Amino acid sequence: MARKAPLFINGKFISAGPTAVHRVALELVKALAPLISDRELCLLVPPGLAQLAHGPGIQTHPVGGLKGNAWEQISLPWHARGGVLLNLCNRSPLVLRNGLTLLHDAQAFTAPRSYAFAGRLAGQWQARAAGRRQLGLLTVSDFAKSELVGLGLAPAERVHVIPNGADHVLRAPPQTELLARLGLAPRGYALALANLMPHKNIPLLIRAFARPALAGMTLVLVGGTGRAAFAAAGVTAGANVVFPGYVNDGEMRALQENALAVCTPSLTEGFGLPPVEGLMLGTPAVIAPCGALPEVCGPGALQADPHDPSAWEAALLRLRDESGLRARLARDGRAFVARFTWHAAGRRLLEVVDTVAPG
Structure with a gap:
């Protein structure tokens, strides 16, 4: 059987602090690795981060010469051509089409007082772009899905729920x-x-x-x-x-x-x-x-x-x-x-990837 297009992961989260969002991203990457046999799994990271977040079956590749948001918006989509790019921490390249973005919630829209003005606008802008351009949106609960759909970011059939693990x-x-x-x-x-x-x-x-x-x-x-x-x-x-x-x-x-x-x-x-x-x-x-x-x-x-x-x-x-x-x-x-395991989350994520990008 022919191998499918590679699965790339936006590894910018590795350089960030120890938040719940970044914990989720790392656990999903580790859960995916042993489940994939028919496509390459590659963590794309900014320069200087090649030695971080290694795990069985995970290739970590530093790409591009930029850093920060410029790396995510310019270097990352260029090097993810020909594959599917997963973005697991709410943000993704604005120009991306061959990818999925995990929006953990709709709080940039529904809890605006919790965020600085510039960050809130950036989050809203990127969420709208992801819902409009990409293969679909991922989120973590039925409630979050209902909010994303209600805000018009994407129709229900293009928003996929992948509950977090807690084990x-x-x-x-x-x-x-x-x-x-x-x-x-x-x-x-x-x-x-x-x-x-x-x-x-x-x-x-x-x-x-x-x-x-x-x-x-x-x-x-x-x-x-x-x-x-x-x-x-x-x-x-x-x-x-x-x-x-x-x-x-x-x-x-x-x-x-x-x-x-x-x-x-x-x-x-x-x-x-x-x-x-x-x-x-x-x-x-x-x-x-x-x-x-x-x-x-x-x-x-x-x-x-x-x-x-x-x-x-x-x-x-x-x-x-x-x-x-x-x-x-x-x-x-x-x-x-007991249902909330990272293995179950990884399997569900892979099912979604295979559904929206089967080739």
């Missing part, structure tokens, strides 16, 4: 030393990501933990946004809010496994990896009934009004005090999210 959290052994260092008791704290983007709605959690009934419980906010940044934004975190900063995978697993709950009060999410990761490890979620969160958390979550701190207080107190509730949510949630 990467099972790889790194838990490093529980962090809990002792932070003075955290198992089930004595709730976990969330530290973020000041308005749609993430984290100040709501801080207000909930200022309520007297939660004075004995800790809120752990992980990530690069610290207490001072929240204070500068007018959000004062109490003494029961802890900011450990960035943590490695083993430390994050320890925090997720031992938390009372993973909290996600977002006003919109295209997927929502943190609560699904927690459920994969047997920790229930408390979520806002918004975006894709109910879709991806299923029976493993309590839902709380994203505008009412008392609703989050009540949900966390139920998890702490109501006999059997946490165990039931953990059991049902873990069974529900």
